[in-house]
Amino acid sequence: xxxxxxxxxxxxxxxxxxxxxxxxxxxxxxxxxxxxxxxxxxxxxxxxxxxxxxxxxxxxxxxxxxxxxxxxxxxxxxxxxxxxxxxxxxxxxxxxxxxxxxxxxxxxxxxxxxxxxxxxxxxxxxxxxxxxxxxxxxxxxxxxxxxxxxxxxxxxxxxxxxxxxxxxxxxxxxxxxxxxxxxxxxxxxxxxxxxxxxxxxxxxxxxxxxxxxxxxxxxxxxxxxxxxxxxxxxxxxxxxxxxxxxxxxxxxxxxxxxxxxxxxxxxxxxxxxxxxxxxxxxxxxxxxxxxxxxxxxxxxxxxxxxxxxxxxxxxxxxxxxxxxxxxxxxxxxxxxxxxxxxxxxxxxxxxxxxxxxxxxxxxxxxxxxxxxxxxxxxxxxxxxxxxxxxxxxxxxxxxxxxxxxxxxxxxxxxxxxxxxxxxxxxxxxxxxxxxxx
Amino acid sequence: xxxxxxxxxxxxxxxxxxxxxxxxxxxxxxxxxxxxxxxxxxxxxxxxxxxxxxxxxxxxxxxxxxxxxxxxxxxxxxxxxxxxxxxxxxxxxxxxxxxxxxxxxxxxxxxxxxxxxxxxxxxxxxxxxxxxxxxxxxxxxxxxxxxxxxxxxxxxxxxxxxxxxxxxxxxxxxxxxxxxxxxxxxxxxxxxxxxxxxxxxxxxxxxxxxxxxxxxxxxxxxxxxxxxxxxxxxxxxxxxxxxxxxxxxxxxxxxxxxxxxxxxxxxxxxxxxxxxxxxxxxxxxxxx
Numbered sequence: 001x002x003x004x005x006x007x008x009x010x011x012x013x014x015x016x017x018x019x020x021x022x023x024x025x026x027x028x029x030x031x032x033x034x035x036x037x038x039x040x041x042x043x044x045x046x047x048x049x050x051x052x053x054x055x056x057x058x059x060x061x062x063x064x065x066x067x068x069x070x071x072x073x074x075x076x077x078x079x080x081x082x083x084x085x086x087x088x089x090x091x092x093x094x095x096x097x098x099x100x101x102x103x104x105x106x107x108x109x110x111x112x113x114x115x116x117x118x119x120x121x122x123x124x125x126x127x128x129x130x131x132x133x134x135x136x137x138x139x140x141x142x143x144x145x146x147x148x149x150x151x152x153x154x155x156x157x158x159x160x161x162x163x164x165x166x167x168x169x170x171x172x173x174x175x176x177x178x179x180x181x182x183x184x185x186x187x188x189x190x191x192x193x194x195x196x197x198x199x200x201x202x203x204x205x206x207x208x209x210x211x212x213x214x215x216x217x218x219x220x221x222x223x224x225x226x227x228x229x230x231x232x233x234x235x236x237x238x239x240x241x242x243x244x245x246x247x248x249x250x251x252x253x254x255x256x257x258x259x260x261x262x263x264x265x266x267x268x269x270x271x272x273x274x275x276x277x278x279x280x281x282x283x284x285x286x287x288x289x290x291x292x293x294x295x296x297x298x299x300x301x302x303x304x305x306x307x308x309x310x311x312x313x314x315x316x317x318x319x320x321x322x323x324x325x326x327x328x329x330x331x332x333x334x335x336x337x338x339x340x341x342x343x344x345x346x347x348x349x350x351x352x353x354x355x356x357x358x359x360x361x362x363x364x365x366x367x368x369x370x371x372x373x374x375x376x377x378x379x380x381x382x383x384x385x386x387x388x389x390x391x392x393x394x395x396x397x398x399x400x401x402x403x404x405x406x407x408x409x410x411x412x413x414x415x416x417x418x419x420x421x422x423x424x425x426x427x428x429x430x431x432x433x434x435x436x437x
Numbered sequence: 438x439x440x441x442x443x444x445x446x447x448x449x450x451x452x453x454x455x456x457x458x459x460x461x462x463x464x465x466x467x468x469x470x471x472x473x474x475x476x477x478x479x480x481x482x483x484x485x486x487x488x489x490x491x492x493x494x495x496x497x498x499x500x501x502x503x504x505x506x507x508x509x510x511x512x513x514x515x516x517x518x519x520x521x522x523x524x525x526x527x528x529x530x531x532x533x534x535x536x537x538x539x540x541x542x543x544x545x546x547x548x549x550x551x552x553x554x555x556x557x558x559x560x561x562x563x564x565x566x567x568x569x570x571x572x573x574x575x576x577x578x579x580x581x582x583x584x585x586x587x588x589x590x591x592x593x594x595x596x597x598x599x600x601x602x603x604x605x606x607x608x609x610x611x612x613x614x615x616x617x618x619x620x621x622x623x624x625x626x627x628x629x630x631x632x633x634x635x636x637x638x639x640x641x642x643x644x645x646x647x648x649x650x651x652x653x654x655x656x657x658x659x660x661x662x663x664x665x666x667x668x669x670x671x672x673x674x675x676x677x678x679x680x681x682x683x684x685x686x687x688x689x690x691x692x693x694x695x696x697x698x699x700x701x702x703x704x705x706x707x708x709x710x711x712x713x714x715x716x717x718x719x720x721x722x723x724x725x
Contacts, residue, residue: 071689078479078692096480188674190690240567240585242674252568394480398691402501405674412588412675426500434495434693435481 027056028313030320034088035069039138039343043324049332050323057316077102082310085317091125091302095392098133104307104314105131113322117347122302125375134304135325139345141369142298144286145271146260147279150174164289171236174259181236183258187245188408190400195299195389201225203290203297207379208391213437217425226417233411242412262288265369268362269340285365293380299389300373345370399431473698480692492699501683509679513660515596516603521649524607532615549605557669560598591675598666607652614648654715661708680704
């Protein structure tokens with residue numbers, strides 16, 4: 001072999017090796033669909049840090065309002081549209097989409113990402129048959145947020161784990177001309193009033209379906225749940241509560257108009273932020289109420305990042321997800337924005353971090369609430385579905401919103417609880433038959 | 438006079454536009470009709486085969502169907518009544534010579550430029566909110582209990598919001614019609630001793646008939662598809678779920694494309710029945 005030939009072969013080998021090496025480098029454009037929540041906007045602002053590590057990956061953001069995002073990503077994945085490489089989805093979508101084979105497994109994320117550090121309840125909610133299909137960006141449960149000054153003035157002391165009876169008693173004691181004893185979701189929607197009422201119903205022993213998928217709105221437990229809710233809201237709730245969702249109640253609480261508010265744990269940082277809340281230093285926290293039946297009325301949710309099965313940029317998308325949901329990302333946010341603003345509710349290590357625990361007075365109650373929710377066994381009696389405040393089947397969003405409308409009508413005084421329950425039973429049964437159950 | 442050749446040339450030149458427009462209309466319409474005969478569930482494997490008229494039967498037998506039709510007709514009727522009555526009065530008022538007429542006209546027309554979602558949000562949060570809304574403050578000022586407008590008087594509230602948006606359109610059309618009214622005719626009637634009311638009933642109103650017909654026809658077409666205002670304010674609760682909203686729920690929220698498509702076909706039929714009815718009753722004004 002001549003020198004020239006040898007050099008030629010050597011050069012060819014060198015080029016081939018370099019090309020192979022280059023192929024393993026991560027590059028390309030990753031299109032991310034996400035929700036316009038503050039935490040996600042912050043993530044978008046930190047793109048430069050990601051690009052410092054992965055200069056060849058371009059991130060393209062599609063930031064949408066929650067309802068629009070849901071519709072866009074659902075349409076995209078159901079029609080195999082392939083518009084997005086990373087989707088921000090909730091705990092409701094992950095089990096359904098994972099089971100359909102529409103998501104890429106994230107079991108192979110790097111060891112340094114530390115999957116074992118994820119909070120077990122959150123991780124379980126995103127896992128189907130042992131495969132993790134989405135990485136949690138932030139997680140939440142629900143808990144009682146209450147005004148410590150009004151409690152004191154009423155001569156009551158909030159237990160760490162109150163009962164519903166105590167909540168009603170406290171609501172009565174805290175109601176004045178300017179303050180409503182309790183603010184709860186009433187706005188119709190599967191993610192609005194039905195999220196709250198489904199979680200509340202769990203603590204009353206009610207459930208959406210029995211083990212044979214028969215709707216259960218004709219049960220005594222649902223009647224008890226709804227009568228208690230309507231009674232308490234009618235007497236001590238704000239006017240027009242049937243139009244109040246998370247944002248409306250947040251605004252009322254921040255204005256000092258609510259004695260108690262039972263809602264998402266992420267709201268804790270908003271109501272204790274002196275820039276936004278007039279009652280920032282007078283807020284206490286307690287676990288969501290129960291009825292002594294072994295289940296509390298709190299839910300479980302995580303906004304998570306997932307890769308749709310049709311993505312052409314799977315590796316780059318995974319690299320982005322590993323970055324955005326890592327411990328290092330949390331530290332990066334803490335460095336830029338302070339510990340109280342880091343995405344909460346996903347990792348055990350965050351709740352062992354002294355800096356975070358000091359900055360976020362609500363951290364311990366948030367963790368206890370998240371850990372006390374079990375999406376695999378959400379109710380007192382057994383059920384065939386997973387999900388605490390939802391039923392993880394595709395049809396749920398549709399019929400639960402309609403049930404929510406019936407309950408909102410009842411809260412607005414347009415129909416009785418009995419009629420609302422009868423209609424809920426009929427339309428749920430109809431929807432389930434239509435879906436082939 | 439067009440020759441045979443020029444007519445052929447005109448047809449040829451128009452053909453691309455006509456074909457494009459027909460396609461634009463026919464493709465979604467045909468797909469809706471096809472889907473309506475299928476069990477099409479995107480979240481459960483997509484197209485699951487033909488089911489005949491099952492979706493039609495199911496849609497019309499659902500407890501939500503007739504209330505939705507009723508709500509749709511109530512909104513259309515309510516908004517038409519308010520916008521035409523107030524539109525005529527406003528048009529007459531704006532036709533009078535007055536100081537700052539230009540600014541007043543712009544102010545009256547302004548709501549039409551506001552996006553439906555924005556106006557619905559403004560009405561919901563700034564006016565109708567039972568705690569912080571302007572109406573609640575007014576009610577409290579006079580010692581009354583604030584009304585939860587969107588839940589206690591949901592239908593009138595929606596009609597009010599939509600009327601506010603469509604009133605400028607009606608006013609504008611009616612104002613241009615009034616401006617074309619021959620003033621000599623009115624003066625003659627006045628000299629003959631006709632009262633203002635008689636002049637309005639026997640001269641102005643008949644003159645406005647054609648403009649009113651146009652308002653009724655155009656508004657009906659748009660109001661049958663009303664969606665944004667309901668989505669923003671009540672999300673279909675409190676008896677405000679229209680046929681369009683029900684179809685949205687079936688297709689996008691319940692992910693049942695077949696059932697929603699059957700609803701879409703019903704909506705087309707309803708719109709055509711209404712259009713035929715309108716053309717027969719009021720549309721004859723256009724022939725004159």
